[in-house]
Amino acid sequence: MSRPLHRRAVLALGSAALVAGAWPLQALAQSGGNALRILVGFPPGGGTDAIARVLAEKLEGLLGQPVVVDNRAGAGGQIAAQALKAAAPDGRTVFLTHDHSISILPLVTKKPGFDPATDFVAVAGFATFVNALALSGGTPAQSLPEYVQWVRTQGGGKGNVGVPAPASMPEFLVGVVGQKFGLDLRAVPYRGSAPMMADMLGNQVSAGVGSIPDFIENHKAGKIRVVAVMGRSRQAAVPDAPTFAELGLKGFEEVPYYGLFAPAGTPQAAIDRFGAALAKVVALPEVRERLTTMGLAVGYMTQQQLAARERAYTQAMAKIIKASGFTPQ
Template sequence: MLQPVHRRAVLALGSAALVAGAWPLRALAQREAPLRILVGFPPGGGSDAIARVLADQLKDFLGQPVVVENRAGAGGQIAAQALKAAEPDGRTVFLSHDHSISILPLVLKNPGFDPARDFVPVAGFATFVNALALSPGTPAKSLPGYVQWVRTQGGGKGNVGVPAPASVPEFLVQALGRRFGLDLLAAPYRGSAPMMADMLGNQIGAGVGSIPDFIENHKAGKIRVVAVMGRARQAAVPDAPTFAELGLKGFEEVPYYGLFAPAGTPQAAIDRIGAALAKVVALPEVRERLTTLGLAVGYMPQQQLAKRERAYTAALAKIIEASGYRPQ
């Protein structure tokens, strides 16, 4: 029989062994906890499709589940606020383009987040352009044809769908109206998917959104992309001229797509996710898929994404100021 002192020693050793054994299990559970990719728009839109392409491959390079979580509404504002509230533990990122990160802070007095203070860039993976597309019931085949159609059919007045209020598409609609002497009203939707549904149903004659929002239906011949932003025509829609070619300048800067994490996320976690993203976008099948979705694929490490974000925000500030828009 063990003496009391020996018995206590054995129990202490056993307890220590249990604690020591618990650490690997706890570490394993932490590694296997899913990475959440927040998306600020509904399922079925361009951002959602892009997130799911990346998530499907990221899980293999990270060695953990990756889930896409749609926090739709307010042009990505809800998802951005969710990112701010998330624990900075490397398990939550926000897949966003320019609207949530660069534009909302310029058009809202109190967006509920400050990208410079509340977020940290992880890495970027693509740029894209916005475009004007015509619905199947709109007979015009080009932007000049659309301008003429609005003048003759609508007395110079027309509605153009945009995926979010106070967005680059809305400012582009206003600029088109000023340039061509039309009374164009931007009709805001809660994301590109409901806007596309109304376009396909001929509830609205035209829409401005990103190439990823339009590309599948454009290729299927259901809608027609007739003009694009940027300094050059886009490989996904080579027949569509730039707005600058058609006489509307000021929309040459192109927006970006990237991943962002809550401020305070350990640099090691950011580097780990960024390195996995670099491997994913280097895969030929991923590059092909993202290109068919209308993106110009190109990996941007953390500091490069931060620089692009600052430059694009400055360019958009000029466009918004020129429009006369005041933060709401």
């Protein structure tokens, strides 16, 4: 995402973005001063962090008790996931995350330090999104076919592509693109989308794979170019970008999700109350508009719907990872 825009958005939220509301969990708190903590597995300035702060601002206005956005960046969300496992199941800690931390890490890591099936419980979901391939401003290509030709002629068939985390779906996608077009593409992992975007804007890496929320503002500003998207259809936020399937790369039709998870053992009453509050926040026109402009397909998912989507997505990604020959590290 555009760092200037999103830093302004975060600053505009100010302390209200850092402390939002958690009234649904008051009954479980020991005192009125206890805040709800939203863990985020990526650094400030990235897409997931910005999304968390948009929701936090509205939760404060609706619910009336502080919530702290707690950035535990590193290892593609693994550190935050481990923090969620260690948190007391008292209804005051949730993990706002996308597919990588919940669905992908357990498939690519021998000892992730958590098991989503036993350590976590779904709370509610609020959106889906797609990953995309974007080209840096200094890369002359205007499309994926042009990028392929540029790598062949300028790099001797070799190229570096940034990804926001190692052993992530973006990294696997880089491998598939390389295999499809006979290129030696190397995925360069970062600690989140913000540092990857910084290198893309500085033309330190010619391309990157990440979520549309990570790319959309810089794409609109003409600083980078989204040239291909995952999913079954083109995305409203970048309607000119074809799907990978249109370009001959099958297998990336399932779309990732965004949702909230809590430690196993969290009282169902707390989950139900927070889920109901999130449903109201997501239904607000200004929230839907903001998240849509970030590249999300906004749609509330109940606890059961999020859990079902997580299982289905995990099964689909397991097939892709197995086919890639990747060995869990």
